[in-house]
Amino acid sequence: MSLHQTTFAPYKTQGPEFAIENRIWDADETLPRAELEALQVERLRDCVGRAAAVPFYQEKFRENNITLSSVRSLDDLKRLPFTTKQDLRDHYPLGFLAVTRDKIARVHGSSGTTGKPTFVAYTHDDLALWSNLCARFLYAGGLRSNHLVHIAFGYGLFTGGFGLHYGVERVGAAIVPAASGNTERQIMLLKDLGADALVCTPSYALYIAEVAASEGIDPRDLPLRYAHFGGEPWTEDMRRQIEEDMNILAFNNYGLSEIIGPGVSGECAARRGMHFQEDHFIVECLNPDTLESAGEGEAGELVITAMTKQAMPIIRYRTRDIASIDRSPCPCGRTSARMSRVLGRTDDMLIVRGVNLYPSQIEEALLRVEGAAPHYQIEVDRKGNLDEITVRVEMRARDFSDKMREMAHLRDRIDREVQHITGLRMHIELVAPQTLERFVGKAKRVIDHRPKATL
Ligand code: DLL
Numbered sequence: 060m061s062l063h064q065t066t067f068a069p070y071k072t073q074g075p076e077f078a079i080e081n082r083i084w085d086a087d088e089t090l091p092r093a094e095l096e097a098l099q100v101e102r103l104r105d106c107v108g109r110a111a112a113v114p115f116y117q118e119k120f121r122e123n124n125i126t127l128s129s130v131r132s133l134d135d136l137k138r139l140p141f142t143t144k145q146d147l148r149d150h151y152p153l154g155f156l157a158v159t160r161d162k163i164a165r166v167h168g169s170s171g172t173t174g175k176p177t178f179v180a181y182t183h184d185d186l187a188l189w190s191n192l193c194a195r196f197l198y199a200g201g202l203r204s205n206h207l208v209h210i211a212f213g214y215g216l217f218t219g220g221f222g223l224h225y226g227v228e229r230v231g232a233a234i235v236p237a238a239s240g241n242t243e244r245q246i247m248l249l250k251d252l253g254a255d256a257l258v259c260t261p262s263y264a265l266y267i268a269e270v271a272a273s274e275g276i277d278p279r280d281l282p283l284r285y286a287h288f289g290g291e292p293w294t295e296d297m298r299r300q301i302e303e304d305m306n307i308l309a310f311n312n313y314g315l316s317e318i319i320g321p322g323v324s325g326e327c328a329a330r331r332g333m334h335f336q337e338d339h340f341i342v343e344c345l346n347p348d349t350l351e352s353a354g355e356g357e358a359g360e361l362v363i364t365a366m367t368k369q370a371m372p373i374i375r376y377r378t379r380d381i382a383s384i385d386r387s388p389c390p391c392g393r394t395s396a397r398m399s400r401v402l403g404r405t406d407d408m409l410i411v412r413g414v415n416l417y418p419s420q421i422e423e424a425l426l427r428v429e430g431a432a433p434h435y436q437i438e439v440d441r442k443g444n445l446d447e448i449t450v451r452v453e454m455r456a457r458d459f460s461d462k463m464r465e466m467a468h469l470r471d472r473i474d475r476e477v478q479h480i481t482g483l484r485m486h487i488e489l490v491a492p493q494t495l496e497r498f499v500g501k502a503k504r505v506i507d508h509r510p511k512a513t514l
Pocket of ligand 1: 287292313320321
């Protein structure tokens with residue numbers, strides 16, 4: 060029996076019908092390491108060639124004397140420039156295009172620190188690649204062509220909905236494109252249509268289970284068997300809870316829009332980390348302060364090069380995500396390195412109900428409202444199974460009033476601006492002047508009570 064036919068029993072006490080047959084979607088997932096690395100060098104060179112069409116890279120290459128002949132091995136990656144979210148912002152909206160605009164097939168985006176998103180573009184080939192990469196991890200996690208998949212990710216600029224949608228289609232399975240919101244309706248669809256697999260953020264799955272229970276429906280009785288969760292951090296404890304609450308097997312997948320969206324890495328049936336799709340993305344794990352390689356198995360910032368994307372090749376993108384990389388062989392037979400859960404971020408980005416949120420967005424909203432002082436505090440909690448945000452805004456003494464109507468009006472205006480800029484509903488609390496803590500050094504504006512993953 061070859062490794063690829065191994066059957067993995069889930070680690071929890073579900074029946075044998077949950078055991079996952081380990082099948083590989085495409086042969087490139089099992090390329091011997093030497094071949095994989097040779098392919099990476101070839102693709103990295105192609106990528107540098109294509110990136111030279113982007114003014115940002117052109118300039119960086121010139122400054123650092125980088126030509127195609129300087130890229131001969133993977134070691135040469137170290138000489139290439141980093142790319143940050145700020146670089147993408149500085150070239151808003153599509154200054155990183157390496158193709159002419161008529162070659163673009165789609166644009167997605169993710170929230171930025173201000174009201175404007177960061178846009179990413181795809182050619183038709185990029186979209187085909189993306190579907191295949193999503194198909195790989197979905198298939199690794201038990202999805203088969205006879206399944207029905209309920210997708211409860213937003214369909215829009217966010218890459219979650221469309222990315223997973225076409226990945227599921229590529230596997231050949233059927234889809235209920237439920238999109239996000241209206242949880243009662245989601246439960247009705249899950250129950251009546253009988254989806255086998257659920258695709259959404261892990262916190263939304265917990266919430267679905269909770270709402271179902273409150274409606275007198277035992278979520279364990281739903282026909283669901285598998286779930287593919289991603290888009291936000293979660294923990295092993297959360298996995299256990301969701302699996303128990305819903306009687307399913309849950310898999311983790313990771314991605315970010317700047318690189319491609321979901322499909323950057325995902326778990327196989329062994330569930331010992333997320334296989335990085337290294338034939339398309341090179342991953343480095345660096346100490347975020349020194350930018351030296353983190354030691355084997357040590358946590359560091361993931362820096363990713365998207366070698367094969369045509370519309371927007373991206374070199375050494377600093378993800379700000381902290382994780383570790385495991386290069387030991389995996390029993391599933393895939394030869395790629397695996398990343399741990401995301402353990403944290405090097406910046407202050409929060410992910411709330413699957414939406415990326417920067418405290419500076421809230422600051423921007425407050426600046427638009429006369430009377431809201433610059434002192435604010437954001438508290439994030441998981442109430443029941445739903446992320447909730449409270450924003451406490453300190454009033455300026457001269458605007459502080461005992462007239463209920465005036466205060467309510469001010470609160471509503473803040474509420475509207477915050478929702479307009481972030482796309483999220485939050486509780487807005489106005490507090491009296493001089494009540495919020497003041498800071499000498501870096502302000503600590505965010506208090507996040509949600510559980511965090513550890514290595
Ligand atoms: O969240 C892409 C995605 C959608 C991945 C659906 C998986 C499923 P962005 O909106 O650009 O893209 O947010 C990317 O989300 O840098 C991480 O901080 C976080 N993130 C994504 N997946 C995971 C995960 C999508 N499995 C940012 N665990 C990334 C922890 C995750 N964090």
